[in-house]
Amino acid sequence: MMADLIVGTMVSASAELLEAHGEAREEVTERATEQLRLIALGASMWRKQGPIGESAGHGLVDSTGS
Numbered sequence: 001m002m003a004d005l006i007v008g009t010m011v012s013a014s015a016e017l018l019e020a021h022g023e024a025r026e027e028v029t030e031r032a033t034e035q036l037r038l039i040a041l042g043a044s045m046w047r048k049q050g051p052i053g054e055s056a057g058h059g060l061v062d063s064t065g066s
Helices: 002-019 024-049
Strands: none
Touching: 002 024
């Protein structure tokens, strides 16, 4: 799921970059960077808290040893 988001974001940004010139290219790059950061942040929060309605750490090894 995360890979699909990353690939989709980059394919879209790549298409925009091919058509953009000058300052518009920089804007596309900045927007893509922000989108990728948001995807990574969301993925890290999903792993820590789990999806809404599920307990945290579902399927993860407990580092406390319990």
